[in-house]
Amino acid sequence: MSYTIQQINNIIVGKSTSRITNADAVISNLLTDSRNLAYAEGTLFFALRTATGDGHHFIGDLYQQGVRNFIVDESFSNQKEFSEANFIVVNNPLNALQQLAAYHRAQFSFPIIGITGSNGKTIVKEWLYQLLQNQYQIVRSPKSYNSQIGIPLSLWGLHAQAGIGLFEAGISRTGEMERAEQMIRPTIGVFTNLGTAHQEGFASAEEKLHEKLLLFKHSHCLVYCKNYPLEAEMRTINPNIQFFSWGYNDESASLNILSTQKEPLGTRINYVYQQKRDTCFLPFSDAASIENGIHCLSCCLYLGVAPAIDKLVGVGMRLEVKQGKNNCLIIDDAYNSDINSIAIALDFMQANAEHKFSKRTLILSDIMQSGLRKDDLYNRIASLCKAKQVQRVIGIGPDISSYWNLFPFDSQFFKSTAEFLEAGIRFESEIVLIKGARCFHLEKIVSVLEQKRHQTVMEINLNALVHNFKTLKSLLKPETKTMAMIKANAYGCGAIEVAQTLAHHHCDYFGVAVADEGVELRAAGVVTDIIVMDPEPNSFALLTEHHLQPEIYSFDLLRQFIDFTRRQGITGHPIHIKVDTGMHRLGFLPEEMPALVRMLKKSPSVKVGSVFSHLVASEDEGQDAFTLLQMERFKQASDYLHRELGYTILRHILNTSGIERLADYQYDMVRMGIGLYGVGINHVDIQNIATLKTVILQIKKIAKEETVGYNRRGLLMRDTVVATIPIGYADGLNRGFGRGNGYALVHGWKAPFLGNICMDVCMIDITDIPNVQVGDTVTIFNDELTISDLASRINTIPYEILTGISNRVKRIYYQE
Numbered sequence: 001m002s003y004t005i006q007q008i009n010n011i012i013v014g015k016s017t018s019r020i021t022n023a024d025a026v027i028s029n030l031l032t033d034s035r036n037l038a039y040a041e042g043t044l045f046f047a048l049r050t051a052t053g054d055g056h057h058f059i060g061d062l063y064q065q066g067v068r069n070f071i072v073d074e075s076f077s078n079q080k081e082f083s084e085a086n087f088i089v090v091n092n093p094l095n096a097l098q099q100l101a102a103y104h105r106a107q108f109s110f111p112i113i114g115i116t117g118s119n120g121k122t123i124v125k126e127w128l129y130q131l132l133q134n135q136y137q138i139v140r141s142p143k144s145y146n147s148q149i150g151i152p153l154s155l156w157g158l159h160a161q162a163g164i165g166l167f168e169a170g171i172s173r174t175g176e177m178e179r180a181e182q183m184i185r186p187t188i189g190v191f192t193n194l195g196t197a198h199q200e201g202f203a204s205a206e207e208k209l210h211e212k213l214l215l216f217k218h219s220h221c222l223v224y225c226k227n228y229p230l231e232a233e234m235r236t237i238n239p240n241i242q243f244f245s246w247g248y249n250d251e252s253a254s255l256n257i258l259s260t261q262k263e264p265l266g267t268r269i270n271y272v273y274q275q276k277r278d279t280c281f282l283p284f285s286d287a288a289s290i291e292n293g294i295h296c297l298s299c300c301l302y303l304g305v306a307p308a309i310d311k312l313v314g315v316g317m318r319l320e321v322k323q324g325k326n327n328c329l330i331i332d333d334a335y336n337s338d339i340n341s342i343a344i345a346l347d348f349m350q351a352n353a354e355h356k357f358s359k360r361t362l363i364l365s366d367i368m369q370s371g372l373r374k375d376d377l378y379n380r381i382a383s384l385c386k387a388k389q390v391q392r393v394i395g396i397g398p399d400i401s402s403y404w405n406l407f408p409f410d411s412q413f414f415k416s417t418a419e420f421l422e423a424g425i426r427f428e429s430e431i432v433l434i435k436g437a438r439c440f441h442l443e444k445i446v447s448v449l450e451q452k453r454h455q456t457v458m459e460i461n462l463n464a465l466v467h468n469f470k471t472l473k474s475l476l477k478p479e480t481k482t483m484a485m486i487k488a489n490a491y492g493c494g495a496i497e498v499a500q501t502l503a504h505h506h507c508d509y510f511g512v513a514v515a516d517e518g519v520e521l522r523a524a525g526v527v528t529d530i531i532v533m534d535p536e537p538n539s540f541a542l543l544t545e546h547h548l549q550p551e552i553y554s555f556d557l558l559r560q561f562i563d564f565t566r567r568q569g570i571t572g573h574p575i576h577i578k579v580d581t582g583m584h585r586l587g588f589l590p591e592e593m594p595a596l597v598r599m600l601k602k603s604p605s606v607k608v609g610s611v612f613s614h615l616v617a618s619e620d621e622g623q624d625a626f627t628l629l630q631m632e633r634f635k636q637a638s639d640y641l642h643r644e645l646g647y648t649i650l651r652h653i654l655n656t657s658g659i660e661r662l663a664d665y666q667y668d669m670v671r672m673g674i675g676l677y678g679v680g681i682n683h684v685d686i687q688n689i690a691t692l693k694t695v696i697l698q699i700k701k702i703a704k705e706e707t708v709g710y711n712r713r714g715l716l717m718r719d720t721v722v723a724t725i726p727i728g729y730a731d732g733l734n735r736g737f738g739r740g741n742g743y744a745l746v747h748g749w750k751a752p753f754l755g756n757i758c759m760d761v762c763m764i765d766i767t768d769i770p771n772v773q774v775g776d777t778v779t780i781f782n783d784e785l786t787i788s789d790l791a792s793r794i795n796t797i798p799y800e801i802l803t804g805i806s807n808r809v810k811r812i813y814y815q816e
């Protein structure tokens with residue numbers, strides 16, 4: 001199904017100032033982010049204004065790349081410059097996008113399942129996809145596209161051959177769900193649960209529940225768990241709705257769960273449905289998976305589809321970046337292969353492609369159940385590859401092999417994964433994206449190409465990083481600039497990856513500690529402004545060569561930098577003036593401003609880019625009086641500088657907790673640190689980004705009264721099952737956690753540290769934890785066992801825990 005631009009103009013009611021030069025242009029793709037352009041032909045670009053940018057600025061670029069159809073708002077006055085383009089003018093391009101999606105959705109009468117709730121939306125959607133795919137042709141949102149922009153883009157994928165649609169809706173503030181409902185119009189609803197996430201956009205938990213339930217305003221039936229008593233509230237919104245409820249030992253529920261029993265490989269669920277007892281097995285055992293699994297079981301029973309939940313597999317939502325052999329970088333997305341997710345993964349590859357890789361390679365299997373004709377499908381994939389500069393495709397499977405002539409000259413094709421592995425193809429200095437349908441088992445290829453790693457790893461969730469960045473930004477005015485502090489290897493999380501990710505989201509400045517950290521970022525292709533907080537005089541040459549901007553905190557340092565730049569014949573090198581308003585560490589005192597101004601006025605080789613100061617206790621309410629004094633001193637000093645220098649300089653003073661608590665003082669820029677990395681104050685929705693985990697090396701039964709570890713400090717008070725894990729204080733696991741002062745998690749259970757922590761290993765008590773085996777994962781910190789918990793156990797601060805994780809712990813990055 002496709003629309004001409006004229007039809008779209010009628011649907012979204014373009015204004016009279018619209019200019020349609022080619023009314024028959026057929027639109028097949030919608031685009032909102034200019035970086036994701038795949039094929040110009042048939043693309044309609046919506047120039048959206050978001051917190052991070054204005055799409056109208058990219059129209060010129062897109063026009064050059066061949067895009068000819070644009071939705072703009074009235075502020076856009078350059079239509080004449082683009083003589084071949086169609087412009088539809090509307091009040092608000094986002095509304096137009098949503099209107100178009102709603103219209104398109106209304107063309108179809110098959111069931112649409114709408115999923116919302118605080119957690120589990122994407123898992124439930126993906127699991128339903130696994131369960132229903134033999135019965136129906138399915139259209140679903142790719143990954144977790146559940147926002148005000150993601151929803152309409154997902155709905156655009158609906159087509160007449162489909163039999164059911166699965167869409168998720170996420171909201172962060174009042175009013176959004178009503179708009180989501182008008183677009184999705186789900187006939188069947190699934191409410192996953194109500195948590196505390198995203199609370200800040202709502203006045204109360206009741207308001208949040210009410211808002212979420214609005215998604216089901218026109219649904220016939222709602223699937224939900226009785227733990228969330230929502231029927232009364234739901235009826236006020238939609239009096240005719242039916243309920244399919246489930247509950248534990250609750251005869252009033254449609255599905256009565258009698259028991260859930262942990263078994264070695266998962267959970268047995270015993271239930272009664274329509275007066276019949278039955279049982280099924282879910283191959284997961286954590287609480288969240290059980291809840292999600294029962295939601296899916298309920299949907300299957302309601303739809304009359306066999307609930308084969310024993311076949312469910314973990315949702316491979318993660319794009320994992322892995323170090324490959326021979327200097328390759330592997331992007332592992334081996335479990336996802338619909339065409340939308342290919343486009344997303346190729347974008348991710350593009351964002352990660354550094355100069356040091358000689359080639360971009362895609363390993364791709366046949367695509368199953370795309371709903372497209374094969375030649376259409378592989379033609380689209382080939383043009384995506386071209387747009388994203390893929391230089392070589394390794395195709396696996398009979399279908400893709402038969403379209404070999406569409407792909408770049410260097411490409412190779414194999415009938416099966418086994419045939420590919422036998423060929424022993426060599427990869428060198430390439431960035432390799434691996435994607436495919438599950439049945440091709442491309443994970444075997446990943447494990448051959450991947451560099452075997454140290455068993456202790458820290459996983460970094462780049463989505464959560466971006467979430468935190470956006471959350472902090474949402475507390476600020478849209479025009480306030482942001483600096484991300486990525487000193488100390490981005491607080492241990494990896495400076496290059498963090499910088500690349502945030503640069504992609506329009507972070508304005510990066511702050512590093514020393515010049516070498518800045519040079520590393522430049523080498524990785526980061527072009528954002530970088531401020532070096534501690535610029536040593538012997539690094540000045542590096543600074544100027546790599547366009548790094550020093551913090552200047554004393555007359556001595558200023559004099560030396562002026563001398564250096566003057567000798568080099570440089571003019572106007574940006575510097576950043578640090579004022580000491582109370583930390584009494586580095587910086588000019590406020591009373592030194594007049595002398596500073598005199599010196600700066602005589603020195604054209606440097607130019608002040610910004611003036612800033614650092615708060616000593618922005619997180620501490622008890623010190624607010626002093627914080628305000630610091631603010632006052634900063635205001636005086638920076639006003640003076642601003643006035644006397646006579647040109648615009650940015651001012652900034654807030655760090656993370658300053659942003660969270662004292663946003664009135666945001667000035668022109670803020671500096672984000674620990675909040676990006678997952679530690680914030682309670683009422684702000686900051687997500688953990690780091691998970692430190694390892695594996696069990698050995699398990700032993702040791703008798704009561706023996707001791708474990710050095711100096712006999714781990715005296716066993718009972719017969720104990722001891723597991724040894726390869727992480728010690730040299731990895732950053734503080735010795736303070738030893739002797740039961742801390743614990744790790746094994747299968748979600750607490751396993752206390754036994755005895756003293758050694759340099760490279762330590763021991764944990766797993767006596768009470770069933771079915772633990774060598775090789776099982778042990779978690780040191782994650783979303784539940786937080787870095788803040790750990791810090792408070794040993795009387796330190798989260799900063800020290802994170803930055804203490806040593807370099808030999810491999811960092812692994814993933815995106816959902």
Ligand SMILES: *Cc1c(COP(=O)(O)O)cnc(C)c1O
Nearest residue numbers: 485614655656671672673674675
């Ligand atoms: C590290 C640092 C920050 C970031 O502080 P957080 O508390 O981590 O947000 C801000 N400003 C300066 C000058 C810093 O050195």
